[in-house]
Amino acid sequence: MANETKKAPRKRAAKGKNDASATASEAKKDNGRLPTGPPKDAPEGADFRFYTEGGHTHESLGLSEDDLLAMYRSMLLQRRFEERAAQMYGRQKISGFLHLYIGQEAVSAGTIQALQPADPIITAYRDHGLGLARGMTANECMAELFGKIDGSSRGKGGSMHFFDVEHHFYGGHGIVGGQIPVAVGLGFAAKYKETGNVAVGFFGDGAINQGAFHEAANLASLYDIPVLLCCENNQYGMGTSVERATAQPELYKQAYAYDMTGAVVNGMDVFEVYHAMSELAKQAREESRPALVEIRTYRYRGHSMSDPQKYRTKEEMESKKNEDPIIRLKAYLVDHGIADNEQLDGVDEEVKQVVLESVEFAENSPFPPVETMYEDVYAQDDYPFIV
Amino acid sequence: MAELQFREALRAAMVEEMERDENVFLMGEEVAEYNGAYKVSEGMLDQFGPKRVIDTPISENGFAGMGIGAAMMGLRPIIEFMTWNFTFVAFDQIVSNAAKMRYMSGGQLKVPIVFRGGNGAAGQLAATHNNSTEAFYTNVPGLKVIAPSNPDDAKGLLKSAIRDDDPVLFMESELMFGLKGEVSDAEDYTIPIGKARVAREGDAVTFVAHSKSYWLAMEAAEELSKQGYEATVIDPRTLRPFDTETVLESVRKTNRLVIIDECSPYGGIASEVAFRVQQQAFDFLDAPIARVTAKDTPAPYAKNLIEAWMPTVDEAIAAAKKVMYAD
Numbered sequence: 208m209a210n211e212t213k214k215a216p217r218k219r220a221a222k223g224k225n226d227a228s229a230t231a232s233e234a235k236k237d238n239g240r241l242p243t244g245p246p247k248d249a250p251e252g253a254d255f256r257f258y259t260e261g262g263h264t265h266e267s268l269g270l271s272e273d274d275l276l277a278m279y280r281s282m283l284l285q286r287r288f289e290e291r292a293a294q295m296y297g298r299q300k301i302s303g304f305l306h307l308y309i310g311q312e313a314v315s316a317g318t319i320q321a322l323q324p325a326d327p328i329i330t331a332y333r334d335h336g337l338g339l340a341r342g343m344t345a346n347e348c349m350a351e352l353f354g355k356i357d358g359s360s361r362g363k364g365g366s367m368h369f370f371d372v373e374h375h376f377y378g379g380h381g382i383v384g385g386q387i388p389v390a391v392g393l394g395f396a397a398k399y400k401e402t403g404n405v406a407v408g409f410f411g412d413g414a415i416n417q418g419a420f421h422e423a424a425n426l427a428s429l430y431d432i433p434v435l436l437c438c439e440n441n442q443y444g445m446g447t448s449v450e451r452a453t454a455q456p457e458l459y460k461q462a463y464a465y466d467m468t469g470a471v472v473n474g475m476d477v478f479e480v481y482h483a484m485s486e487l488a489k490q491a492r493e494e495s496r497p498a499l500v501e502i503r504t505y506r507y508r509g510h511s512m513s514d515p516q517k518y519r520t521k522e523e524m525e526s527k528k529n530e531d532p533i534i535r536l537k538a539y540l541v542d543h544g545i546a547d548n549e550q551l552d553g554v555d556e557e558v559k560q561v562v563l564e565s566v567e568f569a570e571n572s573p574f575p576p577v578e579t580m581y582e583d584v585y586a587q588d589d590y591p592f593i594v
Numbered sequence: 595m596a597e598l599q600f601r602e603a604l605r606a607a608m609v610e611e612m613e614r615d616e617n618v619f620l621m622g623e624e625v626a627e628y629n630g631a632y633k634v635s636e637g638m639l640d641q642f643g644p645k646r647v648i649d650t651p652i653s654e655n656g657f658a659g660m661g662i663g664a665a666m667m668g669l670r671p672i673i674e675f676m677t678w679n680f681t682f683v684a685f686d687q688i689v690s691n692a693a694k695m696r697y698m699s700g701g702q703l704k705v706p707i708v709f710r711g712g713n714g715a716a717g718q719l720a721a722t723h724n725n726s727t728e729a730f731y732t733n734v735p736g737l738k739v740i741a742p743s744n745p746d747d748a749k750g751l752l753k754s755a756i757r758d759d760d761p762v763l764f765m766e767s768e769l770m771f772g773l774k775g776e777v778s779d780a781e782d783y784t785i786p787i788g789k790a791r792v793a794r795e796g797d798a799v800t801f802v803a804h805s806k807s808y809w810l811a812m813e814a815a816e817e818l819s820k821q822g823y824e825a826t827v828i829d830p831r832t833l834r835p836f837d838t839e840t841v842l843e844s845v846r847k848t849n850r851l852v853i854i855d856e857c858s859p860y861g862g863i864a865s866e867v868a869f870r871v872q873q874q875a876f877d878f879l880d881a882p883i884a885r886v887t888a889k890d891t892p893a894p895y896a897k898n899l900i901e902a903w904m905p906t907v908d909e910a911i912a913a914a915k916k917v918m919y920a921d
Contacts, residue, residue: 327667360700370699377666378699382690388656389691392663399669422656429651583701584735586759591835
């Protein structure tokens with residue numbers, strides 16, 4: 208048995224890399240490079256999809272110019288909102304944890320564009336971007352960060368717990384991986400009630416190592432649940448890179464174990480995200496089946512506001528900035544004569560104004576009255592609290 | 595009135611609620627094709643089909659979370675845990691998600707879900723399978739916790755729990771599933787959550803005891819009666835919220851309180867009840883409050899050890915005599 212066990216990491220041995228650190232750095236390079244087709248060692252019957260080659264045009268994807276401008280505005284709103292939130296954090300207007308989504312905005316914008324408005328979505332604690340993309344107002348979001356009564360959760364949730372049920376956004380969740388089984392439950396309900404909706408559950412690369420992911424993936428496949436399990440692989444779970452945390456750093460391959468479609472998506476390209484999510488959501492809707500979608504992205508900021516980021520190099524961060532999804536879409540819009548720089552700067556000015564106003568709104572909103580502490584604990588309105 | 599086993603009363607409650615509301619469904623390990631590990635759900639698959647009576651793999655975290663997601667979308671799941679011992683791997687789902695979803699969303703969501711199954715010690719099963727989990731969960735704001743002692747309460751309270759818009763933890767007992775009792779056959783029989791039942795009245799001492807411990811209290815009371823002491827026995831039925839007032843009313847008459855609770859002593863249900871009573875009825879107490887609990891160790895296996903570990907009738911009688919200064 209011992210010999211068998213030694214043989215287990217066959218792939219690494221085949222590469223002649225017995226040294227664990229060398230293997231890790233090689234895997235790291237692989238992870239940074241987007242695969243464009245099935246790996247040579249792909250098992251027979253594996254359904255892997257690759258949304259990584261780029262080269263899409265809006266016409267080829269059936270997107271209108273207005274759709275593009277809407278996605279551009281969505282991404283910019285997320286970016287400017289968070290830049291301002293970071294500043295407000297520095298001024299101690301916001302406290303606790305603040306996890307920024309900056310760099311990942313193509314994921315939210317492309318996904319929301321691809322889904323139907325009533326498709327329920329849920330995510331982890333890096334939730335500002337998806338919330339805004341789904342239709343939360345900057346006002347309610349900023350007020351929530353400020354801990355004010357006009358916040359989306361009346362000052363009870365904070366940065367990690369944005370919710371907008373009216374827009375079918377089922378939260379922001381603070382415990383890594385804990386929302387993945389809940390995502391499957393959202394899809395289960397859609398199937399049970401025959402609404403025709405597809406649930407989309409986001410989680411980070413760190414969460415794929417939680418048992419909750421594996422239980423959820425198994426249940427989703429076992430019960431034929433229409434749910435997209437979307438791993439936003441920003442390549443670091445806090446300060447631990449994927450290849451230091453996950454034995455198989457090509458995360459989409461986990462799909463094979465649960466007999467579902469596995470996809471890799473270039474998350475820095477909003478066209479690619481839209482393309483992938485449209486196709487995969489359609490499949491999930493029509494076949495009532497789950498898929499695992501690994502969206503390779505990159506967060507430009509630290510894990511949270513207190514992260515010295517010693518785990519990655521300046522060079523790595525600089526190189527990723529060339530892939531900024533907002534700059535890429537802007538270039539596309541200009542190159543294709545859809546909008547000129549002046550118009551696009553106008554969009555920027557407009558969202559900056561929206562964000563500035565949200566700061567004012569948040570400032571002016573009162574702190575929650577102390578008696579509201581006892582509200583929203585139970586649906587029962589006369590619950591006898593211990594006082 | 596019909597005589598039903600505890601398991602039959604639970605089943606009747608689920609069946610009636612599933613007939614009444616198509617959003618109610620049952621999910622758990624062995625609930626469907628096996629007809630229930632303890633036969634609670636026997637026949638339900640045949641009646642309702644696999645869409646609404648759903649076997650799960652052994653994935654408590656996974657299916658607890660699924661239930662929560664379904665409840666957030668307006669369904670009313672009943673999630674059966676084979677026992678509450680196995681909820682420790684689903685603890686995050688119950689505590690971080692079910693209990694707190696409404697609060698974190700500022701009231702945008704409700705989570706109308708019932709988690710149910712056998713709780714507490716069940717014989718020579720040793721440490722992992724003999725946990726009384728009440729105190730862990732009553733400590734969590736956002737949850738309601740029910741632990742009935744008899745088939746009638748089980749039926750009436752489970753129906754209320756299924757209809758309740760908050761997450762309810764419903765704790766049964768493997769050792770009581772076969773217990774028989776008269777169950778009301780009133781149409782649409784429900785019992786309000788959060789109301790204690792005074793099972794027996796006497797002026798010498800008050801026992802407070804839930805679930806299996808209730809029967810221990812009743813036995814102790816009968817024995818004390820033979821010795822000339824009449825005890826009041828209160829079954830709280832619901833542990834969160836806790837009907838303090840009914841206990842206080844009794845203590846104001848008897849001036850003596852014994853709490854029997856299968857939890858470990860440190861921060862158990864008994865601790866909470868004792869705190870409330872000393873706080874709100876200090877002047878009425880003629881003796882320090884006594885409690886009878888499991889011992890402050892993991893549950894042992896050996897027959898003599900587990901018997902010594904569990905609360906006993908003799909301990910209950912001794913505790914009563916102590917607070918009556920009759921020992």
